[in-house]
Structure formats: C-alpha cells, structure tokens
Amino acid sequence: xxxxxxxxxxxxxxxxxxxxxxxxxxxxxxxxxxxxxxxxxxxxxxxxxxxxxxxxxxxxxxxxxxxxxxxxxxxxxxxxxxxxxxxxxxxxxxxxxxxxxxxxxxxxxxxxxxxxxxxxxxxxxxxxxxxxxxxxxxxxxxxxxxxxxxxxxxxxxxxxxxxxxxxxxxxxxxxxxxxxxxxxxxxxxxxxxxxxxxxxxxxxxxxxxxxxxxxxxxxxxxxxxxxxxxxxxxxxxxxxxxxxxxxxxxxxxxxxxxxxxxxxxxxxxxxxxxxxxxxxxxxxxxxxxxxxxxxxxxxxxxxxxxxxxxxxxxxxxxxxxxxxxxxxxxxxxxxxxxxxxxxxxxxxxxx
Amino acid sequence: xxxxxxxxxxxxxxxxxxxxxxxxxxxxxxxxxxxxxxxxxxxxxxxxxxxxxxxxxxxxxxxxxxxxxxxxxxxxxxxxxxxxxxxxxxxxxxxxxxxxxxxxxxxxxxxxxxxxxxxxxxxxxxxxxxxxxxxxxxxxxxxxxxxxxxxxxxxxxxxxxxxxxxxxxxxxxxxxxxxxxxxxxxxxxxxxxxxxxxxxxxxxxxxxxxxxxxxxxxxxxxxxxxxxxxxxxxxxxxxxxxxxxxxxxxxxxxxxxxxxxxxxxxxxxxxxxxxxxxxxxxxxxxxxxxxxxxxxxxxxxxxxxxxxxxxxxxxxxxxxxxxxxxxxxxxxxxxxxxxxxxxxxxxxx
Numbered sequence: 001x002x003x004x005x006x007x008x009x010x011x012x013x014x015x016x017x018x019x020x021x022x023x024x025x026x027x028x029x030x031x032x033x034x035x036x037x038x039x040x041x042x043x044x045x046x047x048x049x050x051x052x053x054x055x056x057x058x059x060x061x062x063x064x065x066x067x068x069x070x071x072x073x074x075x076x077x078x079x080x081x082x083x084x085x086x087x088x089x090x091x092x093x094x095x096x097x098x099x100x101x102x103x104x105x106x107x108x109x110x111x112x113x114x115x116x117x118x119x120x121x122x123x124x125x126x127x128x129x130x131x132x133x134x135x136x137x138x139x140x141x142x143x144x145x146x147x148x149x150x151x152x153x154x155x156x157x158x159x160x161x162x163x164x165x166x167x168x169x170x171x172x173x174x175x176x177x178x179x180x181x182x183x184x185x186x187x188x189x190x191x192x193x194x195x196x197x198x199x200x201x202x203x204x205x206x207x208x209x210x211x212x213x214x215x216x217x218x219x220x221x222x223x224x225x226x227x228x229x230x231x232x233x234x235x236x237x238x239x240x241x242x243x244x245x246x247x248x249x250x251x252x253x254x255x256x257x258x259x260x261x262x263x264x265x266x267x268x269x270x271x272x273x274x275x276x277x278x279x280x281x282x283x284x285x286x287x288x289x290x291x292x293x294x295x296x297x298x299x300x301x302x303x304x305x306x307x308x309x310x311x312x313x314x315x316x317x318x319x320x321x322x323x324x325x326x327x328x329x330x331x332x333x334x335x336x337x338x339x340x341x342x343x344x345x346x347x348x349x350x351x
Numbered sequence: 352x353x354x355x356x357x358x359x360x361x362x363x364x365x366x367x368x369x370x371x372x373x374x375x376x377x378x379x380x381x382x383x384x385x386x387x388x389x390x391x392x393x394x395x396x397x398x399x400x401x402x403x404x405x406x407x408x409x410x411x412x413x414x415x416x417x418x419x420x421x422x423x424x425x426x427x428x429x430x431x432x433x434x435x436x437x438x439x440x441x442x443x444x445x446x447x448x449x450x451x452x453x454x455x456x457x458x459x460x461x462x463x464x465x466x467x468x469x470x471x472x473x474x475x476x477x478x479x480x481x482x483x484x485x486x487x488x489x490x491x492x493x494x495x496x497x498x499x500x501x502x503x504x505x506x507x508x509x510x511x512x513x514x515x516x517x518x519x520x521x522x523x524x525x526x527x528x529x530x531x532x533x534x535x536x537x538x539x540x541x542x543x544x545x546x547x548x549x550x551x552x553x554x555x556x557x558x559x560x561x562x563x564x565x566x567x568x569x570x571x572x573x574x575x576x577x578x579x580x581x582x583x584x585x586x587x588x589x590x591x592x593x594x595x596x597x598x599x600x601x602x603x604x605x606x607x608x609x610x611x612x613x614x615x616x617x618x619x620x621x622x623x624x625x626x627x628x629x630x631x632x633x634x635x636x637x638x639x640x641x642x643x644x645x646x647x648x649x650x651x652x653x654x655x656x657x658x659x660x661x662x663x664x665x666x667x668x669x670x671x672x673x674x675x676x677x678x679x680x681x682x683x684x685x686x687x688x689x690x691x692x693x694x695x696x697x698x699x700x
Contacts, residue, residue, distance in 0.1 A: 074585055098591030111581040112637030125579060126591040132575040132640070178590070 018086030020182045020214035021048035021071065026080035028063065028070040037078050040066050041239030044080070048216060050181065053208035055225035055246075056218040058235030059259060064218040065106070067235070068186050071216070072101050085181060098126035102178035104171045106186040108164075116162070116170050117155040120146055123177025145176040148211075149203065165196030172203070183207065185217040189224070197221055201228045222259070226250065226271050234258050274300070281350070284310040287319025291326050295319055298342045302349060315349060358634055358641060365648040369419075372655040376415035377407055379664035410549070413556050415655060417548040420556075421616050422626070422654020424563045424608040426646040427570050429623030430630075431605040434577045434639070435598065436507050443609035443623035446497050446514035446602075448490050450521035452613040453544065455489025456482055460540045461528040482543060483555060483614050490610030493517070494603075501602050502595075507584075545671030546617035548658050559615050566608035567647065569600055574639040577601070581637060621676040622657070625684045626650045653680070 026044040031037045040063035048054055056064050069075035071082060073089050082089040084100050092100065102123065111119060123145070124138045134142075146152040149169045159167060168188055175183055185204070189197040201221065205228045208215040219225050225232060226246040234242040234249055236258045242249060249255050256266040259273065266273055283304040285296060295317065296306050310316055315332040327338045328345040339345040352360075377389045384403050390396075392404040393412075428443035436445070444450070459482060497514065504510050529537055551559065576597040579587035584594050612619060630645040631637055660679060661670045 072589060074588060093591075094588070094593060095591035098589060101589065103586070103589045105583070105585055107583070109582055109586075113631060113635050114581070114637050118638055122578060122582065122590065125575060128575070130572060130575065132578070 019047045019049050020085060022083045024081050026082060027078040028066050029078050039078060044241060048214045050214050051209055051212050052230045053205045053215045053228065054231045054233055055229035056216065056233045056235060057222055057225050059237060062235045062237050063239060064235060065186055068184055068218055072103055072184050073097060095126050098178060100180055101182045101184060102175040102180040104175050104185040104188050106190055108191060111159055114159050116151060116157050116159060117142060119159050119170055120173045120177050123174040126178060141179065142177050145173040148176065149173040164191045168192060168200060182214045187218050187220065189219060189221055197224055223272055282307050282311060282314045284314060284316045289321050291319045291321055295342055298346060302346050361633060362648065365652055368652050369648065372652060372659060373415055376655055376659050377411045379659060379662050380411060381667050413551055413553055414548050415658060416556060417551040417616065418654045418658035419651040420559055420563045421548060421612045421619060422622055422650040423647050424566060424612045425619060425623035426626035426650030427567050428605040428608040430627040430642060430646050431570060431601045433627050434580050435601050436511050443605060445511065447493050447518035447521060448606055448609045449613050449618040450518040451489040451493030452486040452610065453525055453618060454521045455485040456543050457525040457528045457540055459485035461532040461536050486614035490613055494606040494610055497602055497606060501598060543617050546619040546673040548616055548672060551615050555615055559611055562607060562611040566604045569604035570643060573600060574643055577639040619672055619676065621680045622650065622654055625680055626653055628684060
C-alpha cells in the first residue's frame with residue numbers, strides 16, 4: 001500500500017514539476033490525402049514552463065497557427081511527441097485535456113445575443129454535467145476570471161454591444177474559466193487598436209507570472225512581444241524555431257535575420273522595424289528630451305540620415321524646449337529660421 | 352423587469368396563446384361549433400349533436416394536434432440546423448430531407464402511372480397511408496445518406512453543399528416524373544406538396560407523436576453542445592466536447608423530426624426557418640437552454656395559427672398550409688428582422 005501511495009505522490013510531484021508543455025521531434029503539417037504530407041516544420045523540441053509568457057512570432061504564412069493547433073491537439077501532428085504536464089497529449093480524455101489547455105482563436109466570434117457572463121460561463125463546460133448546471137463555485141470562478149481580466153463591470157452586457165478589445169478580453173476570461181495550466185492564444189490582438197493591444201499583452205504577462213499559468217500566444221506585434229514576453233519562439237520560413245529571451249534574440253541577430261526583407265530593417269537599438277529609406281541627405285540634430293526622439297523619427301521618415309556630428313554644408317536642426325512652447329531652429333546655407341512645430345520644420349527642409 | 356422575469360412572462364403568454372389557438376382550431380372549420388359544445392364533446396357529455404362530436408373527435412382534434420406536433424418538430428429541426436451550420440437561412444430541409452420524401456411520394460403517385468398499376472396497385476390517390484410510407488422511405492433514405500456522409504465529411508459547409516446538390520438532383524428526377532405523368536396524377540402530387548394537417552388519422556398521429564417526442568427528446572440533451580457550437584467546432588472541441596458525436600445526434604434529431612413532418616403532412620416550408628428567429632428576437636438570447644423550450648412553444652403556436660387561418664373561418668374554403676405559412680409568415684419575419692438591432696441575432700453573416 002505504502003508503495004503505491006509513494007508512487008502516486010511521486011506521480012503528482014512529477015506532474016507539478018514537469019514542464020507544462022514539451023514537444024520532442026515534433027513534425028507538423030497537413031496530411032495531403034494519399035499524397036506525401038505537406039510538412040510545415042520538423043524536429044521541433046519545444047518546452048513551456050508554468051509562469052512563463054511565450055510569444056510565437058514569425059513572418060506571415062510560416063505556420064504559426066498550424067503549430068498552435070498541433071500543440072493543442074486541434075490538428076493531428078505528423079510525427080513526434082507532445083507531452084502535457086508530463087503525460088502524452090493523446091492519453092488525455094477530451095474533458096481532461098480541456099482542464100489542461102484552453103484556447104482563444106483568431107477568428108472573431110459571433111454568438112448572437114448572449115451576455116458576457118453567459119459566454120464566460122461556457123468556460124465551465126468541462127466541469128458541468130450534461131445539462132450544464134452551474135454550481136455556486138462555477139459562478140464564483142466565472143466572476144473571478146471576469147474580474148481578473150477587468151471586464152467584471154460588463155458581465156450583464158450583450159457580447160455584440162462590446163468593443164473588439166472588450167470582446168477579446170471576455171474570450172480570454174472564458175478561456176481562464178476553464179482553469180487551464182496552459183492558455184494558448186492565436187493572434188489575440190489582431191483586431192484591436194494599439195492601446196487595446198498593449199492592455200491584452202500586459203494582461204497575458206500578468207496571467208502567466210501572477211497566476212502561474214503557461215501562456216503561449218502568436219502575434220504580429222513584434223514590438224509588444226519584445227517588451228512583454230518572457231521568451232520568444234521565433235519561427236522562420238524554413239519552419240525552424242529559435243527560442244530565447246527577446247533581448248537575446250535581438251542581440252544575436254536572429255530577429256533581424258528572420259524579418260529582414262527587401263526594404264525593411266530591424267533596428268536593434270530601438271527594437272523597432274523601419275523602412276530602409278534613410279538616404280543620401282544628412283542632417284545634424286541637437287537637443288534633449290522626447291522632442292529630439294520624435295524629431296529624429298520625423299527626419300528619418302523625410303529621408304534624412306541623422307548625424308551625431310555636424311558635417312559642414314549640411315542642415316543643422318536645434319530643438320529648443322521651453323515652458324509651453326518648444327521651437328525648432330534650422331540653420332541651412334547661412335540662414336537661420338525658427339519653427340513652432342515639426343511639421344513646419346519638415347516643410348522648410350531642402351527636398 | 353429583469354430579463355429572467357420577462358422570459359417567464361413570455362413563456363406564460365405563449366401557453367395562453369396555445370390554449371386559445373387550440374380552442375379556436377376546434378371551433379372553426381366548415382361548420383362553426385360553439386365553445387361550450389366543444390368542451391362537451393371532448394369530455395364526452397351527452398346531448399350534443401352527434402355530427403359535431405364526430406367532427407371534433409375525428410377531424411379537428413387530430414388536425415390541431417398534428418399542427419402543434421409539426422410546428423414543434425419543424426422549429427426544433429430548424430433551430431438545430433441553423434446552429435450547426437451557423438447560418439441564419441438554414442431550415443429543416445437544407446440537407447434534402449424533403450426532396451427525399453418528395454421523391455418517394457412522386458414515385459408512389461406518378462411512378463404508379465408508368466408501370467400501369469402492375470407493381471404498385473395499392474398506391475392510388477386514396478392510399479394515404481401508402482403516401483406516408485413512401486415519403487418516410489424517401490426521407491429515411493436521405494437521412495441514412497446524410498448520417499453516412501456526415502461521418503466522412505468533417506466540414507459543415509461541405510455537408511451543406513452536398514445536401515443542396517442532392518436536393519437539386521432529386522428535384523430533377525421528380526420533374527421528369529411530373530413531365531411524363533397524367534394530369535390527374537400531377538394534381539394529386541401537387542396537393543401533397545402543398546402541405547396539410549388534415550389527412551392524419553389517430554393511428555398515424557400516434558406514430559407521429561412518438562417520433563416527434565423522440566426527436567425533441569434527443570435535442571433536449573443538447574443545449575450545452577449547441578451553445579458550444581455557437582463558438583465554432585474548434586472551441587467546442589477544446590471545451591472537451593465530442594464534436595463528432597454531437598454532430599451525429601444533431602443530424603439524427605433534425606432529420607428524424609423534419610422527415611416525420613414531411614411524411615405525414617407534406618413539405619411544410621417557412622416554420623422551420625422562421626420560428627428560431629422569432630424565438631431569438633422575443634427572448635433576446637441565443638442560449639439554447641432558453642431557446643429550446645421557447646421554440647417548442649412558439650413553434651406549436653405558429654403552426655396552430657397557420658392551421659386556423661388555412662380554415663378561413665366563416666368560409667367553406669380551405670387553403671393549403673404552405674400558402675398560409677408563406678403568405679402570412681414572410682411579411683411577419685421581414686418585420687421582425689428589420690426591427691432587430693444590428694448583430695443581435697445574426698451568426699457570422
């Protein structure tokens with residue numbers, strides 16, 4: 001008896017310390033009828049730990065969705081193994097799997113007339129019986145997740161009256177109500193405006209570290225991913241995945257390599273992408289504060305290379321911040337003029 | 352008033368409407384019978400005109416019960432099809448159940464003409480139960496085909512297109528039969544295709560009631576699954592539901608329900624597509640826990656109302672049911688749909 005108990009305890013311990021998700025020699029793609037299957041990626045050895053927020057990034061069409069669908073069992077894999085909490089994915093009963101993993105998919109949902117709390121309550125499906133009778137505890141979980149996600153004030157609103165960002169949060173609440181160890185999201189920020197994206201990404205980060213869940217999301221918001229992710233899975237068009245802290249991937253050049261295409265450059269200094277139009281003309285910029293940063297961007301867009309030193313003959317821009325009214329001073333071919341806005345400055349620069 | 356209380360009132364209201372329609376259906380027809388005597392003949396009181404008792408017990412009571420059952424069955428079938436295909440235009444016949452039934456009946460009525468009564472002597476215009484059998488056979492054949500194909504085809508849209516194409520092919524065969532048939536047989540076929548609640552006797556009604564009960568019973572197991580399908584099959588799967596089994600039960604329930612109605616009453620359009628919309632609009636929800644009881648009540652009421660209007664109270668004429676449902680129902684649904692708030696009841700369209 002003691003032996004089996006110890007074994008069971010050991011088993012539980014193993015489940016708690018094992019990575020939430022682990023793949024070995026995973027091959028994903030599509031079974032192409034009777035023909036040779038279309039392989040999207042092969043030999044993927046991935047690992048995802050509790051408390052970790054991982055962003056899957058990569059150019060369009062490299063197979064990010066296919067990977068997410070394969071990892072969650074929505075799509076059969078071609079070869080290899082996936083383990084969830086130390087157990088093989090296929091050994092899970094669908095209902096038990098739903099207790100481990102929940103998803104937020106990319107397509108916008110349209111459920112018709114349904115209230116926010118009704119929709120979030122669907123996350124309790126794996127816990128309720130045939131007729132979906134919700135216990136008091138079930139409702140507590142639902143209201144708690146709505147609160148965590150920050151939409152508890154909307155719980156009696158109809159879903160179709162919400163903004164895209166609010167609706168996405170409700171979908172995240174629904175996924176959380178499943179009380180999963182792993183939360184997988186496919187481009188959850190796709191339909192959101194910029195503030196909405198920032199909110200969702202930092203929410204996902206908080207869920208991972210504050211609630212000890214593993215959170216995996218695919219995203220096209222590279223700058224946000226760099227800022228919020230604990231780890232990045234960078235997928236390139238050959239189906240290879242580089243894994244590491246965002247900063248590591250920036251510094252070792254993987255980021256630039258995966259995304260650099262004709263005319264687009266990744267700038268490791270600012271962590272942003274830019275078009276490669278900084279050209280022949282150069283300008284000298286001096287000054288301090290946020291005004292200088294934004295002036296540099298504007299000059300860059302206008303096709304200037306911004307120099308740290310003044311080259312005789314090139315224009316010289318001086319930002320002079322003052323209480324209430326910043327002025328931009330331009331010295332060019334012996335003339336000095338002052339402007340009240342960046343827009344006016346750009347208009348007067350030599351084309 | 353909270354939404355819950357409002358819904359309770361609506362349920363109560365529809366129960367009253369159904370009761371009223373039940374009595375009105377018994378009262379009106381080619382002869383009008385006073386309400387007092389209706390009650391009397393139902394409980395078998397003495398001293399009521401024998402012909403009235405007979406009319407009520409053997410004509411009007413089966414008719415109104417048939418109407419109620421057909422309304423419930425078509426609405427239940429339509430709701431399931433709309434949810435499963437995530438398409439507001441889906442109706443009980445979208446997978447070709449009625450085409451199958453039509454083909455069965457067409458072969459029974461029209462085909463009998465070709466073989467000169469050699470092989471199908473019993474299938475004459477008077478052989479009403481034979482018509483039911485023929486329609487059931489046709490509907491059953493399509494049902495089997497759908498369930499079989501449904502196991503292979505995973506994509507609901509593909510299934511939908513296959514059903515539509517099957518319907519077209521079947522209609523073509525029916526057209527061939529019509530084209531080469533004698534006028535009186537074509538008329539007999541047309542009359543069947545207009546739909547009617549009148550031709551069902553007590554024996555048939557018992558069979559129909561059992562089948563409808565079974566179909567609705569199956570659907571009653573599904574509110575959770577149907578709600579999950581509102582989010583799409585992927586979500587349903589990640590919530591731990593067996594989508595394959597769910598789809599099988601939905602197809603089985605919806606096909607059996609619509610097949611039974613078509614077999615006993617002919618292909619009755621409109622109710623199946625309209626009632627789920629009326630329910631969603633009145634109850635302001637797409638939650639199947641509320642919609643399922645709602646469409647049962649509304650389906651019965653709408654169908655009984657159609658049956659009453661078809662009798663054209665005060666006249667000797669009787670209209671075909673399909674004419675009534677479409678002529679009176681279509682403008683009503685147009686009004687409902689135009690009145691609704693944007694996005695409130697639509698699926699992904």
